[in-house]
Amino acid sequence: MTMAVDPPRLLAFAGSLRRESFNRRLVPVLVEGARDAGAEVSLIDLRDYPLPVYDGDIEADGMPDEVFRLQDLMAEHDGLLISTPEYNGSMPALVKNTLDWISRPTAAGPSGTTLFRGKAAGIVSASPGPLGGLRSLLVLRDALAKLGLVVVPQQVAVGLAAERLPETGVLVDERMREGVHGVGASVADLAFRLKGARDER
Numbered sequence: 001m002t003m004a005v006d007p008p009r010l011l012a013f014a015g016s017l018r019r020e021s022f023n024r025r026l027v028p029v030l031v032e033g034a035r036d037a038g039a040e041v042s043l044i045d046l047r048d049y050p051l052p053v054y055d056g057d058i059e060a061d062g063m064p065d066e067v068f069r070l071q072d073l074m075a076e077h078d079g080l081l082i083s084t085p086e087y088n089g090s091m092p093a094l095v096k097n098t099l100d101w102i103s104r105p106t107a108a109g110p111s112g113t114t115l116f117r118g119k120a121a122g123i124v125s126a127s128p129g130p131l132g133g134l135r136s137l138l139v140l141r142d143a144l145a146k147l148g149l150v151v152v153p154q155q156v157a158v159g160l161a162a163e164r165l166p167e168t169g170v171l172v173d174e175r176m177r178e179g180v181h182g183v184g185a186s187v188a189d190l191a192f193r194l195k196g197a198r199d200e201r
């Protein structure tokens, strides 16, 4: 007998705080792909979750509320959609720092890494440079996999972003738009299956 599965919920964010961020402009395309494939998506702005650089003393003195808020969000969602910049050939400290804080013990006790395990993820990047932040995707893919997320194989690096992303949600290169949309759709499909498997257990 086939059991109906509720739509998966995905958490989306851009890995940049900059108001005119190209990744902030790109992430709605990723979100649209996931929504068109049936997922429910919460798009958050990391400006609303300001965190210090990870410091064990800050954690020992009392976890910042923003960490618990992000951990609660991760617990409520079945996967991640991330559009990341590239800094010096790697992912920005903001993205790694956010993942590191979430991975710390939750208010209830268990390691925050349990919040990621077996969930779906999809990644894209945007840069004004010609390679579009491709190298940051390699590093981010590896970091997410180490946290136990299942990252879909498709990814898109949007180069020449100043021309291709003139405004939020508008990616003028049609082939790339389809690619980014497709990453979102693939994450939704994978999240459906992974969530179904979790629910059956």
Ligand SMILES: Cc1cc2nc3c(=O)[nH]c(=O)nc-3n(C[C@H](O)[C@H](O)[C@H](O)COP(=O)(O)O)c2cc1C
Pocket: 015, 016, 017, 018, 020, 021, 022, 023, 024, 084, 085, 086, 087, 088, 089, 090, 126, 127, 128, 129, 130, 131, 132, 133
């Ligand atoms: C510290 C730093 C390092 C950067 N390194 C790279 C790089 O390695 N590759 C690249 O394509 N762009 C690099 N850039 C340029 C960023 O791609 C550009 O600032 C981009 O607009 C950042 O993403 P955002 O628009 O989403 O904020 C770097 C920018 C900064 C501030």
